[in-house]
Amino acid sequence: MDSDEVAEYVERSQQLLEASPQMNEQNTKVRLVQPLLELLGWDLYSTEVELEYTVPMASGSTHVDYALLVGDxxxxxVEAKxxxxxxxxxxxxxxxxxxxxELDVDWGILTNGKEFEVLTKDQYSNDGEEVSVVQxxxxxxxxxxxxxxxxxxxxxxxxxxxEIAAQVAQTNEAIRYLNRNEDEVTETVRSAVEDELGEVPLDLEEQSRDFVQNLVSALREQRQFVSEDPPAGTGEPPVNPPEEEGPDEDDELQPRQNRVVGTISRDEIEGDDDATVAVYxxxxxxxxxxKENAAWGFVRVGRDFDYIxxxxxGDESEVRYFAEVKEVVDPSEADLERDxxxxxDRDEVGEGKKVIEFERDSFFELKNPIPYESQHAxxxxxxTLGKLREAGTTDDLF
Structure with a gap:
């Protein structure tokens, strides 16, 4: 994929959205979605793209906005909003x-021109369940x-x-297994370490459970990664091996320090009910x-807000962390743990992006996170802070 062409598409789309923030569905399709399909290599003026494709349903039929075809x-x-x-x-x-x-349709794209979600069929589930690959x-x-x-x-x-769909399916199955059998896997890990090392001055039960939970997090992260390279740890060489070794994998993925100061219940958070909370x-x-920086970046900020x-x-999508905002700064001025x-991944920081620094004694993990229902960020x-305190699900926030 030509990065210059993608950058041009992104810039043009952002300009159109700024000029017409209330863009309706038909204009969204013409101005934003169809150029995306062309960028992906699909010819809109051929039989490989069909608009308003008829989908048979139990109660009759309906139409999907775009069907992309190989052969017949x-x-x-592609469904556009x-x-x-x-x-x-x-x-x-x-x-x-x-x-x-449709048995041959293994992929789906849902978009409103600003946000995108890609779905695929899970080849490892009995009914080929549709799952989210990336947002x-x-x-x-x-x-x-x-x-x-x-x-x-x-x-x-x-x-x-x-091939990517198969990788995603295998990863989903591993996540489901670990979630269903966390206690048993934790005990297996604890027992194996104890057999090898004997008594150690650590709570092996706690450490083993942390290991299993971190493994699930790593698998979720891997599922979001689209690459020609095989998953880390498969023992297979990459398709195009790098000539030089990169940074140590543990250093790349693990925080050097954890600046979360503790946990807090939402009803314990002090502040004005009307204070603005930006959810990122x-x-x-x-x-x-x-966690390393008690900060968030690199993002566009816009309107002022008091809390973040x-x-x-992921599988357990939820509002999980909360902090009071200290200041918003340019990346070059931020006190970051790393460059x-x-x-x-050695890319450039986007123009206009900022770092939101937190008041260090205000950065908490929520004891009662807010689970996803149908509204998400x-x-x-x-x-508002009042809504965040009282919300049962994300639908109560927005």
């Missing part, structure tokens, strides 16, 4: 139901254009996308930056 068979469904609206769990379920009706927004796309490789026409036709999304992989809450994506480029969304 649809292989990708208005840029003026957010993406919800109902929209995801809608796309899943369409994919379920990203325009800012993410500008910084990581390679994410589009997944659904390029070339990847679909070559089978590379299917983070993948599991972003928690290293968060972090919505962590900014070490957090961005794929980019910044604002709420």
């Amino acid at each position: 068979s649809p292989v990708v469904f 208005a840029a003026s609206s957010g993406l919800s769990s109902q929209h995801v379920q809608q796309l899943k139901s369409y994919m379920r009706q 990203f927004d325009l800012d993410d796309l500008g910084e990581n254009p390679e994410v589009l490789e997944l659904l390029s026409k070339e990847a679909i036709r070559s089978g590379k996308a299917d 999304p983070s993948r599991e992989s972003g928690l290293r930056f968060l 809450a972090m919505y962590v994506t 900014p480029l070490d957090y961005l 794929q980019s910044r969304r604002d709420t």
Whole structure:
């Protein structure tokens, strides 16, 4: 995927969204979604793209906005929503139901031009359950254009996308197994360490459980990674091995320190009910930056706010962290544990991006995190401190 072409698409889309923030669905399709399909290599003026494709349903039939075809068979469904609206769990379920009706459709894209979610069929589940592979927004796309490789026409036709789908399915199965059998796996790890080392001056039960939970987090992170390289730890060499070894993997993934000061219940948080709380999304992989620095970056900030809450994506999507904002600074002025480029895979920090620094004694993990229902933060969304205290699910926040 040509990074310059992706950057041009992102810049043009952002300009259109700024000029027309209430863009309706039809204009979103023409101005934002169809250029994306062209960027992926699909020819809109050929028979490989069909608009308003008929999907047979039990009660009759319906239509999906776009079907991308290889030969005579649809292989990708694309469902578009208005840029003026957010993406919800109902929209995801809608796309899943369409994919379920066509055996050859292994991939789905849900987008409103600002936010994107990619679905695939889990080859390891009995019914080929549709699962989310990756979620990203325009800012993410500008910084990581390679994410589009997944659904390029070339990847679909070559089978590379299917290989990634198989990897995702295996990872999902491992996550489900570890979640279902956490106690048993924890005991197995504890027993193995004790057999090898005998007594050690540590709580082996606690350490073993932490190991299992960290393994689940690492698997969730791996599931979000789109690459030609095999998953870490498979023992297989990468397709294109690097000539030089990169930084140590543990140093790349693990926080050097944890500046979370403790846990707090939401009803214990002090402050004005009307105070503004900016809710930002983070993948599991972003928690290293968060914990090391008691800060969040590299993001566009816009309106002022008093507090920040972090919505962590993944199988257990939830608002999990909270802090009081100290100040917003340029990345070059931020007191970061590492060089900014070490957090961005040696990419450049996007123009206009900031770092939000926290009051160090205010950075907590929530004892009662707010679980995802249908409203989620794929980019910044604002709420109030009063709503954050009282929310039962994310639907009560926004």
